[in-house]
């Protein structure tokens with residue numbers, strides 16, 4: 001069943017009386033089996049959107065539609081939406097197996113069927129060896145996987161994840177991304193995953209919606225977001241590094257990705273400047289070059305100039321993005 005959010009608006013009356021617009025007219029759709037990732041800076045409205053889909057927040061305007069059913073006024077418990085939060089909330093007095101199976105048991109499934117299903121989903125999320133433990137005996141990442149297993153034990157109409165990997169270390173994160181993808185494919189339901197880690201968004205999403213200030217700036221495939229960012233804001237948010245944005249003539253801002261800038265000897269290039277910083281970044285190096293504006297460049301270690309050196313910076317014409325200096329929109 002597909003998920004649609006139409007013209008969703010939500011404001012909050014904050015402490016002291018100020019009005020905060022959390023959702024400012026959101027239109028989004030996630031198809032069956034699609035993983036839609038929502039990415040955006042802190043306070044952009046990601047959690048509010050997820051909570052509105054789940055029914056934990058009422059919309060001021062707009063609709064939430066699951067399949068053909070308008071669920072805007074349906075309470076959370078009757079929406080058939082499964083949600084995993086940032087902090088996995090497990091029942092502390094129940095063992096891991098019981099935590100995973102509790103929903104199925106509550107729905108009246110037979111004990112034996114539930115046990116088999118618990119083992120199956122625990123195996124796919126690599127928590128089978130933890131089934132006899134209590135939640136207090138688990139690490140943060142293990143707790144998170146148990147919480148995922150609890151959601152994924154049945155097939156909900158929609159599955160929502162709110163930064164479920166936030167407290168997980170880098171290596172496990174990488175593995176869990178793959179596991180979430182695999183389980184999600186097998187469930188075949190729309191999944192909406194919120195993160196502020198745009199690399200994770202690009203790695204996991206079939207499509208990625210970039211949010212800022214309660215709006216969706218662009219919603220597209222990871223490749224399209226990288227190659228054709230619709231605005232300067234998207235160009236800064238999406239990609240391994242923020243895009244360099246350089247004011248040019250005729251009200252144009254030229255964008256060029258740090259990984260596409262080449263550095264040569266003085267005079268060799270579109271601009272010349274002085275190297276102001278060299279920062280190691282794993283296999284590669286980030287350098288800052290002060291030309292008319294500061295440029296960020298990612299380059300291999302072997303070719304790195306020294307701080308204070310004069311260099312030329314250049315890029316291919318096809319790696320240039322053009323934006324309107326006033327509206328920030330792609331030209």
Ligand SMILES: Nc1ncnc2c1ncn2[C@@H]1O[C@H](COP(=O)(O)OP(=O)(O)OP(=O)(O)O)[C@@H](O)[C@H]1O
Pocket residue numbers: 012013014015020021022040041042043044045046047048049196
């Ligand atoms: N209950 C509330 N009362 C008042 N303002 C709220 C409430 N919940 C959210 N907001 C405000 O709405 C805006 C959107 O918040 P939201 O939590 O959806 O952002 P977010 O993108 O999920 O942020 P983060 O990445 O930090 O979790 C923020 O300005 C926030 O301060």
